[in-house]
């Protein structure tokens with residue numbers, strides 16, 4: 001086991017929303033339209049995930065993507081810092097009859113030690129914003145090391161692409177546009193917590209980090225001024 005220096009970031013802590021809280025986990029599985037089984041299945045196809053490939057899913061949450069990749073025949077290392085998320089994923093994987101192809105690890109971007117062969121694809125969705133920018137860079141370097149040459153890294157997250165001078169109006173407009181009443185989805189309070197306590201960054205910063213980590217960005221899709229996806233090749 002690697003011993004980290006005293007200045008190393010503790011990435012097993014919960015930042016912002018507490019995903020150790022079982023009610024948050026169940027709400028997450030209901031509320032997160034970005035990671036439905038249908039969207040995950042499409043992403044599996046888009047990334048060309050095939051039987052026999054190996055995949056890492058960082059911040060796997062309730063396991064929706066990991067399950068779809070396993071259904072396609074891949075071996076999935078599903079990594080999360082929340083025991084509650086991992087328990088939920090395990091139950092869903094058993095129901096989908098793919099638990100033998102999913103290895104769950106209680107670990108994070110900065111602490112997971114991949115001891116098997118380098119993998120074909122690494123995916124992370126809606127999880128990287130839990131790390132401050134300096135540690136995102138460290139995470140990208142670690143991810144590059146876990147991938148085969150030519151391997152694919154797919155990143156989807158909250159990413160700001162508006163001009164920095166507009167941040168006050170853009171954040172207010174975003175929250176007004178997307179927040180839902182309690183019990184119908186993420187609330188104003190959830191989005192305010194996200195902006196205040198989590199670490200969404202600008203796209204131009206992420207692009208420079210990805211290229212400095214040795215990736216070629218094959219696709220950068222700024223879906224809205226607050227969300228983006230990247231397909232990168234090592």
Ligand SMILES: C[S@@+](CC[C@H](N)C(=O)[O-])C[C@H]1O[C@@H](n2cnc3c(N)ncnc32)[C@H](O)[C@@H]1O
Nearest residue numbers: 011019035059060061082108109125126127130
């Ligand atoms: C918003 S959920 C996204 C889950 C899933 N990827 C999806 O798209 O539905 C974020 C997940 O990232 C996990 N997480 C937070 N910090 C992490 C870290 N440093 N390393 C790995 N996972 C982390 C949380 O526990 C949570 O399960």
